[in-house]
Amino acid sequence: MTSSRRPIALAVALGMLPPLLAPAVPAGAAARCATPAGVYRDAAGWAQRITDPSPIWPLSDGAGELLAVLGTGVDADNGQFRRGQVVAGSDTTDCDGRGTFAAGIVAAAPDPATTFNGMAPGTRILGLRYTQSTDGGASTDEPTPNALAEAIDRAVDARADVILVVVPTSRTSRALDSSVRDAVGRGVVVVSPAVADRPGTLSYPTSLPGVIGVGAHNQAGAPVQGEAGDHLWIAAPGEGLVSTAAGARGGIGQRWGVDDPTYAAAYVAGAAVLIHGYRPASTPAQIRDRLAATANRPPSGKRDPRLGWGVLDVRAAVTAELPGPTASGRPAEVAAPAVVVAAGPADPPARQRLPGILALLGLLGAVLSVLTVTVVRRGRARGWRP
Structure with a gap:
């Protein structure tokens, strides 16, 4: 079983975690904000290759969609975000770096300076900070479910199509339960990662009803997070990742080689944005079921407690014509889906x-x-x- 402590240690070394996970910074010390490692020019990473939806961009590239990224803010000054792509009302600084990294997986625009790009570059981003960044030790409090609930409410009020939770909490509250229920009821897709380091512990809102709970896998297809359970719906890459870095100051800048199950949810959120862009009448339950029905099943062919219904298949999730109605959230009916036929030229x-x-x-x-x-x-x- 792979512990999530190794990804946390790496993220701390990169300056990408807030004080709640990183060692406390003495009061008055200078902030240790995230900075780019450089410009990524190597061949596209394995995660980008297996989730590459560029052939279907003529059908959907995220244009017209609004993704709310909830966590530490999004640095709008990274050169791979178009002018105005991070919308008004966003928290546009991100000392921590995780919000910017997650947003880039979804929405970073192609640029000739780098081989990295996001899944849905037409998407608009609403970056909301609900937890403290690495701010010189001003706060070491764990993010609270009530603060996350307020961020979800802000995203819903802003008419977000998809909510990506980058920093889940380790407990829930009446307010968080209510905010998630309201968001899903109003047609907003909520995606959240599993980041707990062992079975029996849960992430929130990942494990709440109606949320697309996301597990993470490595290049070999093995799960990398400890959290397990029926609330995990699908899995996506969570090791050896590349994405945009905060602190680029208007230039192109990335981090790479990042191991963190948090970002698996960003790939699923990108797929949800593309599906909603191509099939705008889809409900959150229908998008959730479509992701499950088109996933590459685990070797057992059955639902896996850490990988859910299988590994994300972005192109099939967007283009497949399912032969019948989806299961509307009933996993027993998704377990043996009918044959999925990928859409082709009519x-x-x-x-x-x-x-x-x-x-x-x-x-x-x-x-x-x-x-x-x-x-x-x-x-x-x-x-x-x-």
């Missing part, structure tokens, strides 16, 4: 085929006419008679 309508057939017949007639005239002329030249 057959041309009959009114389009007929002109093509007539054109072909006309071409054949012209060729026969030319041959007939040629034969007759040669026959006459040789004294033949028709």
